[in-house]
Amino acid sequence: xxxxxxxxxxxxxxxxxxxxxxxxxxxxxxxxxxxxxxxxxxxxxxxxxxxxxxxxxxxxxxxxxxxxxxxxxxxxxxxxxxxxxxxxxxxxxxxxxxxxxxxxxxxxxxxxxxxxxxxxxxxxxxxxxxxxxxxxxxxxxxxxxxxxxxxxxxxxxxxxxxxxxxxxxxxxxxxxxxxxxxxxxxxxxxxxxxxxxxxxxxxxxxxxxxxxxxxxxxxxxxxxxxxxxxxxxxxxxxxxxxxxxxxxxxxxxxxxxxxxxxxxxxxxxxxxxxxxxxxxxxxxxxxxxxxxxxxx
Amino acid sequence: xxxxxxxxxxxxxxxxxxxxxxxxxxxxxxxxxxxxxxxxxxxxxxxxxxxxxxxxxxxxxxxxxxxxxxxxxxxxxxxxxxxxxxxxxxxxxxxxxxxxxxxxxxxxxxxxxxxxxxxxxxxxxxxxxxxxxxxxxxxxxxxxxxxxxxxxxxxxxxxxxxxxxxxxxxxxxxxxxxxxxxxxxxxxxxxxxxxxxxxxxxxxxxxxxxxxxxxxxxxxxxxxxxxxxxxxxxxxxxxxxxxxxxxxxxxxxxxxxxxxxxxxxxxxxxxxxxxxxxxxxxxxxxxxxxxx
Numbered sequence: 001x002x003x004x005x006x007x008x009x010x011x012x013x014x015x016x017x018x019x020x021x022x023x024x025x026x027x028x029x030x031x032x033x034x035x036x037x038x039x040x041x042x043x044x045x046x047x048x049x050x051x052x053x054x055x056x057x058x059x060x061x062x063x064x065x066x067x068x069x070x071x072x073x074x075x076x077x078x079x080x081x082x083x084x085x086x087x088x089x090x091x092x093x094x095x096x097x098x099x100x101x102x103x104x105x106x107x108x109x110x111x112x113x114x115x116x117x118x119x120x121x122x123x124x125x126x127x128x129x130x131x132x133x134x135x136x137x138x139x140x141x142x143x144x145x146x147x148x149x150x151x152x153x154x155x156x157x158x159x160x161x162x163x164x165x166x167x168x169x170x171x172x173x174x175x176x177x178x179x180x181x182x183x184x185x186x187x188x189x190x191x192x193x194x195x196x197x198x199x200x201x202x203x204x205x206x207x208x209x210x211x212x213x214x215x216x217x218x219x220x221x222x223x224x225x226x227x228x229x230x231x232x233x234x235x236x237x238x239x240x241x242x243x244x245x246x247x248x249x250x251x252x253x254x255x256x257x258x259x260x261x262x263x264x265x266x267x268x269x270x271x272x273x274x275x276x277x278x279x280x281x282x283x284x285x286x287x288x289x290x291x292x293x294x295x296x
Numbered sequence: 297x298x299x300x301x302x303x304x305x306x307x308x309x310x311x312x313x314x315x316x317x318x319x320x321x322x323x324x325x326x327x328x329x330x331x332x333x334x335x336x337x338x339x340x341x342x343x344x345x346x347x348x349x350x351x352x353x354x355x356x357x358x359x360x361x362x363x364x365x366x367x368x369x370x371x372x373x374x375x376x377x378x379x380x381x382x383x384x385x386x387x388x389x390x391x392x393x394x395x396x397x398x399x400x401x402x403x404x405x406x407x408x409x410x411x412x413x414x415x416x417x418x419x420x421x422x423x424x425x426x427x428x429x430x431x432x433x434x435x436x437x438x439x440x441x442x443x444x445x446x447x448x449x450x451x452x453x454x455x456x457x458x459x460x461x462x463x464x465x466x467x468x469x470x471x472x473x474x475x476x477x478x479x480x481x482x483x484x485x486x487x488x489x490x491x492x493x494x495x496x497x498x499x500x501x502x503x504x505x506x507x508x509x510x511x512x513x514x515x516x517x518x519x520x521x522x523x524x525x526x527x528x529x530x531x532x533x534x535x536x537x538x539x540x541x542x543x544x545x546x547x548x549x550x551x552x553x554x555x556x557x558x559x560x561x562x563x564x565x566x567x568x569x570x571x572x573x574x575x576x577x578x579x580x581x582x583x584x585x586x587x588x
Contacts, residue, residue, distance in 0.1 A: 236574040248396055249574040250582070272572050273562035273579055 012156050016197050019155055025052055026097040030090065042086070046077045049093060058096040058293050059089075065289045067122060067282065068092065087137045095121070095144055099293055101151065108154055108165040112242030115290045116231075117144050119239040119282055123230035130275070131226070131264040139226050142207040145200070146227045149191025149208060150175075150241075156190075157183065169243035176212055188212060214256045222263040225256035232256075233276060238283050309333050312352040316340060319359055323369055324453060325510040325537030326376065339375040343368070374456045377532070383424045383466070384473040386527070388577025389556055393523065394432050396575055397554050401522050402440050404552060413446040414521050416548070418509060419453075419529030423461030423502075424470055426450035427494050429525070430501040431482050449518060451507035461504045464494035510537055515544040522550060528558035535566070542567040546583060555581040 012018075025048055032045045050056050056077055063080035064073055068088055074080045081089050095118060102110045124143030128136040153161040160183050168178040179186040191208035194200075203220045210217040210224050211231060217224035232249050234240060251257050251272055261267045309330070317328045317336060328336045340355055349355045358368050384390060398413075405411050413433070417426040426448045433446050452458050465486055471479065483492035507514050509529070524545050530538050545555055546569050555570060556578075557563070563570055563581055570581035 232574070236576055238577055244576045246396060247574070247576060248400075250571050251574065252571055271562050271564035273564060276574065276579060277560060277562075 014193060016152070016156065016193060019152060019194070019197070020101050022198060023052060023055060023097045023100050025049065025055065026094065029093050029097075042081045042089075043078070045089070046081050050077055055093075055096055055100065058099070059092050061292050062092045062096060062289060063089075065285060067118075067285050067289065091121070091137065091140050091144075094141060096293065098144065098148070099290075102294075103154055107162045108158075109242035110151075110154065111290050111294050112240070113147065113150055113154075114294070115239050115286050116234050116241055117147055118290060119234045119237075119279075119286045120144070120146060120227065120230045122282060122286070123233055123279055124226050126278075127226050127230060127275075130270060131260060131266050133222055133226060133264070138203070139223060142204060142223050142227050143230050145191075145195075145204055146207050146211045146231065147187060147191065148194055149187030149189065152190040152194050153179070153183075153187055165241070168241075168245075172244055172246040174245055174247070175241050186212075214259060217259075221259050225259040225263075228256035229254065229260065233279055237276065237279050239286060310337065310352050312356050313337050313340075315356055316352070316359065319356075319369075320373070320376070321534070321537075324373055324508055325534070325541070326373075326532040327534035327537070328376075336376065340372065342375055343372055370455060374454045377452070377454045377457070381421050381424045382470045382473055383428050384478075385424065385428070386559065386578070387473070388575070389527075389580075390428065390432065392575035392578040392580065393429070393556070394436065397523060397580070398432075398436060399440055401553070402444070405444075411444045413441070413444050415446070415448045415523045416518060416521050416525070417448060417450040418507075418524055418526040418545075420450035420457075420461060420504070421452060421454070422457045422470070423450065423464065423494075423504070424466070425525060425527065426461070426502050426504075427464070427498055430498045431478060433501065434482070434498065446501065448502045449521075450502050450504050451518075452504075453506065453508055455506060458504055458506055461502075464499055465491050466494070467491050509541045509544070512544075515541075515548065518548050520550055521548050521553060523554045523556070524549060525556045526558075527556065528561070530557065530561055538566050542570075546570065549583045551583060553583050555583070557581070 029045055029048050032041065032048065049059055059077060060074070060080060062068065063084055064070055068084065068091075070080075070083060072083070074083055080092075084092070098117075099114055102114060121140045121143035125136045125140040127133075128139035133139060150161075161179075164178045164182040165175065167173075167182065168175045171178075176186045176188075188209050188211065192205055195205035195208050203223060206217055206219045207224050207227050211227050214221065214225050214228045229251060232247075232251070232254070235245055236247055236249055257267070313333050313336060317333065320336075321327045337352070340352060344350070344352070344355050347355075347358065349358065359365055359372065362368070401413065402411075415426075415429055415433075417429065420426050429448055433441060433448075437444075450461060452461075466483075468490060471483075471492060474483075479492065482495050482498050484495055485491075486493050507518070509515065509526075526541075526545065530541065533541065542563060546567060549555065554573070557580075563572070569584060571584045573580050573582050
């Protein structure tokens with residue numbers, strides 16, 4: 001590695017010095033939309049979002065994407081909120097807020113990270129529904145944030161991370177494997193630190209920390225396992241990190257699949273090949289949506 | 297067999313179509329459901345025109361009672377099994393074969409004294425798929441396949457398609473995905489046309505033959521395979537025939553060998569003795585040991 005000493009690198013990561021903050025609007029909106037359904041004031045939520053012009057525009061674009069199941073085009077935030085409902089609006093606002101943190105100019109293909117994260121969120125939710133996981137919206141959020149540690153690396157240790165990214169892309173290897181090799185730490189560690197810094201829920205922190213090491217998840221093992229499987233499906237399905245990995249995956253032999261099997265008898269009835277083909281329908285939509293959101 | 301699969305006849309369909317449909321199913325396992333009966337009637341129409349037969353009833357008699365019935369069934373099968381394909385058609389699937397599957401097979405045979413690779417293109421249509429594979433093998437022959445001998449078995453039900461395979465001559469449309477360098481290396485221009493002919497060094501790797509995938513006797517003899525490609529063929533079969541063909545494939549593959557199917561095809565509910573494998577942009581099935 002690296003001009004940066006390992007100690008210095010760890011220090012920079014641990015202090016998260018230089019990391020942009022989340023858009024101030026995210027937590028009030030999340031609080032609004034996490035209240036009991038009867039107490040939610042959609043009008044207030046719409047007002048909160050509309051204070052941020054860029055965010056409003058992103059939310060509208062996303063709301064009109066077929067990925068979120070909108071049957072007719074909406075032209076206003078209020079229309080989107082009424083048509084989509086509380087859960088979808090929360091997913092969309094969260095996705096847009098997080099995307100705003102991303103560096104716009106980077107050698108490491110930041111849009112690809114968001115294509116991966118958004119696809120992973122959609123697949124985690126879809127898989128959660130098919131397998132009877134109690135909270136599919138939680139699965140969406142977990143899928144969306146699972147790789148935020150990569151974003152931390154991109155921003156805080158750009159030189160070292162870029163070198164690792166380029167090496168992984170050139171050799172078609174797993175990014176995590178090369179991160180560990182080149183930097184001595186991987187994105188799960190930095191993601192976990194970010195979760196603490198942003199005071200996100202413990203179950204999200206667990207997903208960040210354990211999505212490549214699912215057998216160590218204890219709070220919500222099925223959630224971490226769902227995200228692990230969604231991550232693998234994205235990376236084999238053309239929605240990885242912007243390069244092709246030489247990845248060969250037999251899902252039935254993955255520890256995450258066993259964990260899912262222990263929690264959901266429905267797994268036996270899932271036609272994985274058919275599910276994978278459904279996902280393929282996302283690829284172009286996700287790419288075009290992220291491209292629009294990045295260029296707004 | 298046929299009486300169990302025939303649903304109540306539709307009013308707008310000639311009843312003889314159902315009889316011909318069941319006849320084809322009995323011979324080749326290819327099942328035309330109700331929304332494909334118009335296609336079947338159209339293809340029967342082509343043969344009827346050729347034979348100057350005025351109606352389906354008489355054509356059914358030719359298929360069942362005439363001295364030419366076996367030959368006529370061949371010709372009708374030729375009409376209904378024409379596949380649409382091209383060279384290097386499914387790039388992610390071929391990349392998985394070249395970059396991941398072949399190296400893993402080579403590694404598994406490292407300690408064998410006789411290094412041989414056997415691939416079957418089952419339902420090879422007009423030959424683009426097996427010729428593509430042959431070119432991939434030739435590309436790797438001086439790299440990780442050094443020291444290996446290899447053969448490709450390419451079979452189809454359609455005589456006319458097999459004849460095209462043997463000729464090995466292709467036009468622009470079939471060659472649209474072929475890189476200029478590959479064209480120069482493995483094809484010769486056909487004088488006076490815009491077509492190209494596959495070179496002999498590629499052709500000699502492939503054995504073409506007519507095989508009905510439901511012919512148990514023939515299927516028993518296609519053994520010791522490392523890879524089977526059977527793309528967009530099983531879509532013609534109903535569940536029972538599909539199960540029979542896939543069981544044959546399982547028997548014919550070596551342990552831990554690979555079965556590639558068409559893009560929208562799944563073995564879910566068909567056979568549990570394969571495991572689905574995901575590659576970048578492609579899927580295949582790996583033969584796992586039979587559970588006891």
